[in-house]
Amino acid sequence: EVQLLESGGNWVQPGGSLRLSCAASGFAFNGYAMTWIRQAPGKGLEWVSSIGDTSSFTYYADSVRGRFTISRDNSKNTLYLHMNSLRAEDTATYYCVKSGWHDTGMADYWGQGTLVTVFS
Amino acid sequence: DIQMTQSPSSLSASVGDRVIVTCRASQSVRTNLNWYQQRPGKAPKLLISAATSLQNGVPSRFSGGASGTDFTLTITSLQPEDFATYYCQQSFSTPYTFGQGTKLEIK
Numbered sequence: 001e002v003q004l005l006e007s008g009g010n011w012v013q014p015g016g017s018l019r020l021s022c023a024a025s026g027f028a029f030n031g032y033a034m035t036w037i038r039q040a041p042g043k044g045l046e047w048v049s050s051i052g053d054t055s056s057f058t059y060y061a062d063s064v065r066g067r068f069t070i071s072r073d074n075s076k077n078t079l080y081l082h083m084n085s086l087r088a089e090d091t092a093t094y095y096c097v098k099s100g101w102h103d104t105g106m107a108d109y110w111g112q113g114t115l116v117t118v119f120s
Numbered sequence: 121d122i123q124m125t126q127s128p129s130s131l132s133a134s135v136g137d138r139v140i141v142t143c144r145a146s147q148s149v150r151t152n153l154n155w156y157q158q159r160p161g162k163a164p165k166l167l168i169s170a171a172t173s174l175q176n177g178v179p180s181r182f183s184g185g186a187s188g189t190d191f192t193l194t195i196t197s198l199q200p201e202d203f204a205t206y207y208c209q210q211s212f213s214t215p216y217t218f219g220q221g222t223k224l225e226i227k
Contacts, residue, residue, distance in 0.1 A: 035216075045156075045164065045207055047216040059214045095163055103169070105211025106154050110163040 002026040002109040004096045009114030016086050020114060022079040022096030027109075030054070030074040033099035035107060036081050038092035048094070049081065050104050059104075064090075086118045122146050122210050126219030132227040138196045141222045143208035145189040152212035155184060155193045158221075159204045167206075168193065200226075 008020040020036070036048040049070040050059045058070050069082040079096055093113040100106035123146035133139050143153065151171040156164040167178050171186040181199070185192040195202055203226050208219040 044221045045209070045218045047209075047214075047218070050214070050216075061215050100169060100211075103152065103211050105152065105209070105214070105216035106166070106169050107156070107164070107209075108166050108169070108175070110165070112163055 002098060004098065004109060004111035006094065006096045006111045006114035009094065009116045011117045011119060012086055013120050014087060014118055016118070017082070017084045018086065018116060020081040020083070020094055020096075020116070022111060024077045024079065024096075024098070027098065029077040032101070033104040034070075034072060034079045035097040035099050035104070036070060036079075037095045037097050037107060037110075038090075039095070039113075040089075040092045043092075046092075047105070050099065051079070052104070083116070086116075088118050090116060091118045092116060121215055122149060122213060122217055124208055124210055124217050124219040126206075126208055126222050128222060129220060130223045130225065132225050133198055134227045135198055135200060137198045138194065139198060139224065140195075141193040141206050141208075141224075143191045143193070143219050145191070145210055148189060149210040149212035151186055152210055153184075153186065153191045154209045154211060155182075156207045156209065157202075157204050158207065159201075164207065195224075198224075 005023045035050040051070045067085045096111040097107040098109040153171045155168040158164040168184040172184045
């Protein structure tokens with residue numbers, strides 16, 4: 001059974017930093033791209049970032065490029081999102097998502113999400 | 121960026137009804153179109169990938185259609201557990217954009 005368990009969400013002041021983690025199990029983590037998708041309170045879904053199975057590529061939404069960094073440690077089956085210079089508009093639930101086979105953008109399994117609140 | 125336009129944004133229906141949600145891409149996404157269901161307080165769930173491919177375990181009352189840049193999600197014989205919000209998403213090119221969502225409510 002595929003399981004994705006996010007952690008690291010918290011309250012932070014504008015300009016602050018956080019690191020989100022996602023522990024993956026139940027599939028060959030090193031064989032799939034992974035993605036972060038977020039959802040602001042009461043709003044729709046927004047793709048944030050994706051990383052290749054061997055970290056050979058990383059993609060970012062314009063809204064986070066230069067502030068967020070996606071990374072992974074295949075030896076620990078863990079995905080990360082390093083978030084710097086946080087803004088109020090980054091407040092959202094962040095979902096760790098397993099990408100589909102040969103379709104990086106397709107999200108076939110989701111974690112339960114972790115809430116990031118940016119508020120002064 | 122590719123814009124995904126869903127309609128309607130909300131829909132009231134009764135158990136047993138057939139409903140159709142549409143999604144239009146601003147340019148070709150080939151068949152890289154996915155549909156997700158999100159129940160209140162829960163993470164989204166993938167229903168259909170590649171425009172028409174039903175995921176394992178998803179009831180057959182759900183189906184996807186495609187014609188050019190227009191896509192449809194059809195739910196036949198609505199069940200109580202189907203009342204949720206539905207999102208389309210293109211996975212053809214980054215940024216992988218979502219539609220704004222369609223909230224399906226009980227009439």
